[in-house]
Amino acid sequence: MKQILFWLLLIVCCNVAVAQEIKYISKNNNWDPDSLGNHRVVISINHSDIKIARALIEWRRNDQHPENKDLFVVDSATNKRISNVSVTSISRESCTLYFEPVSGDQKYFVYYLPYKVDRKSNYPNAKYLKPEQTASDDWLQSINNTINVENAKVDCIESINAINSFYPMEVIATKAEIDNLIHQNAGRSYLVFPEDRLHSIRMKHDLPQRWIIRGMRNVFADKTVKGENFAYQLGIFPVTKDLKDVKITFSALKNKSGKVIAAKVMSCLNTNGVDFRGDDFNHSVDVAKGDVQAMWCLVNIPSTTIAGTYEGSVTISAKNAENTKIGVRLTVSNAIAVKGGVNEPREQTRLTWLNSTIAQKNEVIKPYIPLLVKDNSIALLGRKVILDKTGFPKNIETYFTPEMTSFATEAKQVISSPIELKVENGSGVEQWQSKGITFTETQPGTVKWTAINTTADLQMDVSGSLEFDGFSSYTVKVTALQDVNLNDIRMEIPFNKDAAKYMMGLNLKGEKRPDHYEWKWDVAHKSQDGAWLGDVNAGLQYSLRDENYVRPLNTNFYLQKPLLLPSSWGNDNKGGINITENGSTVLVNNYSGSRSMKKGDVLYYNFTMLITPFHPINTDFQWATRFYHKYDNIDTIKATGATVINIHHGTPINPYINYPFIAHDAMKAYIDEAHKKGLKVKIYNTVRELSNSAYETFAMRSLGHEIYSTGKGGGYSWLQEHVGDDYIAAWYVPEVRDAALINSGMSRWHNYYVEGMNWLVQNVCIDGIYLDDVAFDRTTMKRIKRVLTQDGHPGIIDLHSANQYNKSDGFNNSGNLYMEHFPYLNRLWFGEYFDYEKNSPDFFLTEVSGIPFGLMGEMLQGGGNPYRGMIYGMTNRMPWSDNADPRPIWKVWDDFGMKGTKMIGYWVENNPVKTNTPEVLATIYKKDKAALVSVASWANDDVNIKLLIDWKALGIAPSKAIITAPAIKNFQPAASFNNGQDIPVQKGKGWLIIIREK
CATH class of the missing domain: 2.70.98.90 (Beta-galactosidase; Chain A, domain 5)
Structure with a gap:
């Protein structure tokens, strides 16, 4: 009897161990996900005149509570939803459903995660539809008659595109398969699953079916090349108790000739590293019973390694459990990786960047001088x-x-x-x-x-x-x-x-x-x-x-991490x-x-x-450097007079937020063309949130909350379906379906960020970066400036911020919040929700202009106030606002010859040109025998003013002075004034007046 039971159990185990896979296919955005979802099962019926079809779908879903989510059955020929559908059983492992076919010999789609979302929002939240009964009562009664029921065949499971696919690492193992696996390995506190670098371990609470089909392995084998930043994973699965303080110990790898890859070039990303300050650290990793923890192991293969097969082992230990040894066999070919293989990030070769100390030494950065x-x-x-x-x-x-x-x-x-x-x-x-x-x-x-x-x-x-x-x-x-x-x-x-x-x-x-x-x-x-x-x-x-x-946290997220x-x-x-x-x-x-x-x-x-202040103001940079803040035809941009192009994310050459590494070939071609035509190009790249398209997303998720912030989850569908829980959903770009996650704050991602900037300078030739708020500290900013300005590169950095003085941002001032970064910026762009009409000159001076810190700025909200802006040398930025075009003022700069002028603001006590009205201020841009006078009003009504001119300080003889106002489109008409004449100034406006000697 015991022998019979043994053979029966063996048969069951074998059947479980060789569980059949459904075919998975990634489509090319063939349907609208925001109405149907990202996933569908394709089923077919090969018989005509069928009134009721039955489908058993072993979908192995990774989401929780599928019984609370609707599914649609759609006729593939007409794309019409079938109403007579009944789900008789549903679980994460499988589903049995009945539906009424429109005809035989037809394919049908079962969309099983349909949701609705506000596509207009950059912070959407996908809501999965609840099940609803659409079938008629008569038809529901008829499914009990099994005579006319045809078993539908599951052909495949399709995802709308590759990034949304669950296959293979998010296709779950069944409970029976896991129970069998545990039974086969009775006596072990935990199981270890070696996994290659191309199949990131994604699920925290489930084993993938891939591991069941492959079976337990006690040796990890893979191929690499000389000099490569190689990586692999160890999936830790506690089966009897929680594990405390999991550690990974590496042995040297040796070939048959006795050549060695030393253990010192190996490390575990989860337990050891170098933080953003350049300090070594050790981290304790605990794993709860029934969870899965990916331990990412790095091997920086020396470029001098002799080709061959190297063998050794890695030992997994925990404070409260037995050790497990896994063999490691790496075959090194004669090929040599370029710079560690970082040009192939899909191979996870850039994970070593997380421990980088590049540009960490506090060397003096120009224009600063040694202490x-x-x-x-x-x-x-x-x-x-x-x-x-x-x-x-x-x-x-x-x-x-x-x-x-x-x-x-x-x-x-x-x-x-x-x-x-x-x-x-x-x-x-x-x-x-x-x-x-x-x-x-x-x-x-x-x-x-x-x-x-x-x-x-x-x-x-x-x-x-x-x-x-x-x-x-x-x-x-x-x-x-x-x-x-x-x-x-x-x-x-x-x-x-x-x-x-x-x-x-x-x-x-x-x-x-x-x-x-x-x-x-x-x-x-x-x-x-x-x-x-x-x-x-x-x-x-x-x-x-x-x-x-x-x-x-900052920028809308302060209250989530104050x-x-x-x-x-x-x-x-x-x-x-x-x-x-x-x-x-x-x-x-x-x-x-x-x-x-x-x-x-x-x-x-x-x-x-x-x-x-940090340094003197470089006014000539302000006059000569004109940003064009839009991806556009380069000839079109050049014709505007702009000199620097800012490439935002969500564009063809920089599609994914804060991860400008995927379309880098197109970006390089664009920058090369711009350089040939005399323009510079900066790109949007900062730290605060990170695109879900990052190759390292799940490796970094394995680090707990070191890199991604804890949170309530939600957001766009990809985040809910693949990240699952415990994150903060961030910016979403519907055009490219780019869904980002909020970074946790200061972390090793900043090391990667600096390395990434270095790579972009060397390989893509970017001329600088556009920062949209900043979530890193001044140490990282200094490192960024060093790599951006290496080898004579311009390294232009401009910082944009929306007004942080609100509830979500914790009522901080943008200038106060980001002042630690000001020493390394070239320009400010402050920003959305900055009120240029109702705020005082003191607000302009301190919070917007940058002048007390050695900087200059530009305006944004509503195009700014051009009259008040010029008091501080500011215009708006082209072509951001439909309400204002800075080119007429740029033309005045060029016609007057602003290069080399001395800016003397109203805040200077001995300013040679003032007005007789305290609410109307004047700043001058002075050169030999000429001055451009900017006048702007904060008076409550239209007023008449007089210019109070210290002619000696101005360096112009009053008897030879000519006072004119050039015609400026959408700004002012041409005018001439006599010395001492009343000048009308409209409320909230002003003049640009030129005083020059005959």
Whole structure:
């Protein structure tokens, strides 16, 4: 009896092990997915006069609860839906359905994931249709009569295109197959499935049928070439318990001659790597019982490897389970991979980029100069920091002229006395005893120092650094030397009033700084942890942090990953900031409130600072560099007078968002043609979301939430059907059906991003990038600038942002949010929802123009206000707005000869040309014996003004002066004015007036 049962079981097991596959076919977008879905079963009937057809579909679906989703049966000849359909059983494994054929000898389509979606939205959410009964009652009764039922044949399963196909890695194994597999491997805590690099493990909660058909293997074998960045996978499947801390250990691979591929060139992407800062890390991987975890193994084959077959092993271990050894056999051919094979990303050769340290060394980037340390002072481009013995700044000086076009000989003081961290107890403010600073690093790009300060109760360890662009970072560790009750720990920044004219941040738009201001933490709703206070030629941005700081999400997604309240500064919401003006000092008091500390307790009062401006303004770049923000015929673009083409995503040569590697041949051809015709080309490529077309999508999904953010899922159908759950759906382009996922923030994807930029410069010859908001930090920005400007490449970077001052973005200011990137930008484009009509000149100056930071900008929303824009040297961007065309103003620039002019803004106290009306401002562009005067009104009504001209400062003899206004299409009529004559200015408008000597 036992023998009979054994043979029966063996027969069942064999049948399960050789389960038959349905044929899967990828079509070429043959139907409308947004009404029928992305998948269909093709069935056929080979008999005429059939009234009822029965189909058994073993579809092996990876989605949950198919019983809650509708399906359509459609006649292939007419594309008409059949109403008499009945589903008698349905599961993820199979479905039995009956339907009424329209005729015999016909094919029918069963669309089994139909959905509806708003195609107009760039953030769509596919809604899968619920089952509904469309069959008549009479017909439903008739299906019980099996005499006239014909079994329909399943011919194949089709996906609308290749990227939507489930085959083979998302075709699930059945429960019986998995149970049999576990039974065959009884006694093992987990099973390991070696898999090649071309079949990314996709499903987290299911085994693919592919592994059942192939059977268990204890050896992984594949082919590679010399110098290739080779990769393979190990699928870990716990069957008896959760696995803790899964590790992968590699042995060397040896051939028969004793040649070796050393273990040191092997690594596991999931457990080891190099982070975006260039630091090595180890990561613990746990796997829940019944789940599948892909472990991606990298082997960087040395280019000197001798051809042959190399054998070794890889050992999988866990803290709470037995070890498993899998053999590895790699056959290396005589071919040599070019640059690791990265030109073949389908082969997953770029996964090694995730651990790249390219351009990580903090080398000085032009126009910046090496840092110079003398005594306790550190000099950098246009600025100087003098350190106090506590380690905090004693003085901060800037050397920029008010015009921001050159350097001044005399310093402007940013602070009026040293920055201090004050500790107050019941007896008053404790006095720090300081041992002075010790420089620990003095490199051209970075200077670091430490200082130890003590009181009777506390020790304050200060570690500071300053970089060549003006960024300073402080780690301030406060340790209790005994139990202590404190009234407050606060940092006081005493700004010089002349260097704190404007303010941006802490719930304020860019505006004149108020005399008194109060602010409290609200990280759940507001992305606010600091502010910028400054004037055009001097200022300081600072941010308050602790040791747990993590960069939040931005641009519509702040509320899904907000700031963490710093335990030191926030102090359970006791902390806050107040600003008061007293004489020549503006005191910014960053307080944390009362608290108790036990002996040995540690708090981190960390903060960062940016000293502004970063460099003088390059006005000639503004006049000569004219962006055309659209993919178009190159001759058409050249004829407009534009000089740089911005190629957005969703275009034929850059179809997929933030993944410009698929149509790169077409992109290269386009750029080559542009270069021949004297134009430069920049491409849209940033970090925040990533196209689902990325070859590495599922390899990176295997890393948990390192690269992709956690979230509620949803979004476009591809995301729901292939990613499944636990993600944030991002931008969608319906024209190319590009569905993106939100990145998690700071991650190894930034290493890949820098490597990708490097590849694009070297292989596609891009001239720069267009950034649509930024989700990476300044370290990555510096690396990007280095690779973009290598070997003399122009490396032009312009940054666009919609106004971030709203609920979804956490009420931050775009300028404040992205200021850490400003040192490496060439232009700003701020942006959607920036109001150019109702906002003040101070808002234009601080939040839009870029001038206080050494930049210039352009306008976007509604084409901008051309009159007000020219006060700051801005136009709108061609051909983005139908409401405005910058070419008439470009023509004025060319006719006047703007190159070499000196921009003297209304913000300059001794501006040679002013108006007699405070609400009407004037900026001049001065050259020898001539000036272009831009006049713009913020008055509430039409007004008449007079120009108040300092002729001596202007360098023009008034008796020889000619004052004219050239005719400018859609801007102003031609006019002539006499010295002192009233000039009419309409509300919200202005003039471009030329003053020149006869």
